Amino acid sequence: MQSELPALNEQLFDHNFKGDIDPYELFDKWLVLASEKEPIANAMSLATADKDGLPDTRIVLLKERADNGFTFYTNTQSVKGDELAANPKAALGFFWKSLNWQVRIRGNVVSVSDEVANAYYKTRPLGSRIGAHASDQSRPLETKQELMDRVAKYETQFGEDVPRPAHWSGYTIEPIEIEFWCDGEFRLHDRIRFTRENTNQSWTRQRLFP
Numbered sequence: 001m002q003s004e005l006p007a008l009n010e011q012l013f014d015h016n017f018k019g020d021i022d023p024y025e026l027f028d029k030w031l032v033l034a035s036e037k038e039p040i041a042n043a044m045s046l047a048t049a050d051k052d053g054l055p056d057t058r059i060v061l062l063k064e065r066a067d068n069g070f071t072f073y074t075n076t077q078s079v080k081g082d083e084l085a086a087n088p089k090a091a092l093g094f095f096w097k098s099l100n101w102q103v104r105i106r107g108n109v110v111s112v113s114d115e116v117a118n119a120y121y122k123t124r125p126l127g128s129r130i131g132a133h134a135s136d137q138s139r140p141l142e143t144k145q146e147l148m149d150r151v152a153k154y155e156t157q158f159g160e161d162v163p164r165p166a167h168w169s170g171y172t173i174e175p176i177e178i179e180f181w182c183d184g185e186f187r188l189h190d191r192i193r194f195t196r197e198n199t200n201q202s203w204t205r206q207r208l209f210p
């Protein structure tokens with residue numbers, strides 16, 4: 001699959017190429033290449049806005065490039081969860097230092113189904129599943145000991161059989177914009193943006209000034 005990437009990039013940046021390029025397919029190939037070069041290539045900045053429109057950002061891990069978009073998992077009662085409840089739109093940013101490539105994504109956010117969340121939760125290490133119960137993510141914590149006491153409590157309560165907490169689940173960003181950016185000499189970078197008005201439409205491709 002990877003050997004197709006140079007040809008795909010060539011088409012991406014070739015103004016004379018009039019055929020379709022699937023931005024999902026392109027993203028997947030960029031991510032595979034980045035993963036060969038970097039330890040956590042699936043780390044992405046997630047930007048949300050609070051109810052007053054004040055932006056917020058933090059890093060989360062892309063866990064699935066699903067058919068409908070880009071999925072991450074979190075505590076739905078966290079600050080990001082509250083912000084997404086108030087305003088279910090988000091932007092994602094990937095930067096792969098080793099390639100000097102960037103991908104930017106914007107779209108509406110939907111929750112994953114309980115079935116999907118359960119299936120992913122089961123694949124997580126025991127400690128992470130306990131942590132999902134123990135961490136009241138984004139809330140004030142007086143001491144680290146308080147957290148460790150909660151970990152011990154849930155370890156005793158659940159043993160090896162840790163159910164998914166109702167407040168731990170996934171969100172998928174359904175993109176209406178995906179931009180691919182490649183570093184160029186003298187800041188003359190290549191930028192190609194794919195846009196569509198809604199998720200039922202096909203993509204339009206546009207080169208942008210750097």
Ligand SMILES: Cc1cc2nc3c(=O)[nH]c(=O)nc-3n(C[C@H](O)[C@H](O)[C@H](O)COP(=O)(O)O)c2cc1C
Pocket residue numbers: 040043056057058059060061062072073074075078079080081137138
């Ligand atoms: C490399 C990296 C990966 C992370 N992955 C996640 C993740 O997948 N889910 C998550 O909830 N927090 C993740 N975090 C922690 C978040 O950046 C953030 O601290 C946490 O989710 C609380 O954010 P909030 O208060 O804005 O909700 C990660 C942090 C780093 C540095």
